[in-house]
Amino acid sequence: MIRLYDYHLDENGFRVRLLLSMLGLPFETVAVDKAPGREQEKPHMLALNPTGTLPILEDGDVKLFGTAAILAYLVRAHAPDSLWLPADAADFGRVQQWLGFSGRELKPAVDAREAALFTSEGASETDLKAARKALRIMEDHMTLRQIEGSDWFVGATPSLADLALLPSFALSRDCGIDHDEYPALRRWLRRFRALPGFITMPGVPDYH
Structure with missing residues (x-):
């Protein structure tokens, strides 16, 4: 187990x-x-x-x-035969790229949320600025992907890139980030929520 x-x-x-x-x-x-x-x-x-x-x-x-x-x-x-980690070398590399982005560029978003939830001082402006910058990079990428006719960060299907990136955006309202500033990410989150097996947690929005 x-x-x-x-x-x-x-x-x-x-x-x-x-x-x-x-x-x-x-x-x-x-x-x-x-x-x-x-x-x-x-x-x-x-x-x-x-x-x-x-x-x-x-x-x-x-x-x-x-x-x-x-x-x-x-x-x-x-799930070695699944598409969560693509077999194609280029797409595999792109997924790794976004996994690295999740752990590095999105760390201020994680820190800002935890500070907002668990400290009296709240999120620092430094973390919030860095979080918004990272989310803007994601928004611009997903906007371009949608123009190209793709729904996901890498390739034609959901991958670990999407799964790793999604929580930082989904939970960012906990530290006061307005999701209306990121329409492409809102649409992406709505699509991901519809996938089989999706689960939620406190703070994850359900757009109507």
Whole structure:
């Protein structure tokens, strides 16, 4: 049985839960008191992940931390013939490009949301500015893709690029970012929500 160490409001945990659901994989959750307890930084959790972050995945003898690594592992181990990681070398590289973007350029969006939800100071202007810049890059890319007749970030079908990018946009209203400024991403989120196995979490909008 797959075991996921997670906090129910954690954005990166949502990425992994979403993929597990869309792949139809059963799993059990080990709840970690991230806020306010910071349990992920306690010795028993550092023994599983020395970086002190969530989520953490156990699948038999395999133990992994790092969201992108977990997502890629789940596809290769449990859905190797799926299109979540394309076989085409160019599209595979493009998916990796957006996975890197998710972990790097979108980190300020993750940090801004967590600060807005869990601190009295709220999100910093520095993080909000960087988050809006990253979302604008995504908006411009998806606008061009839609002009070209494509619904997804890479290729003709949903991939890990879409799944990894989506939570930061979907949850960005938690830190005060207006989704009306990103119409192409709104349409993209609406399409992704309609895919089989999609699950939601608090903060994910359902546009009408």
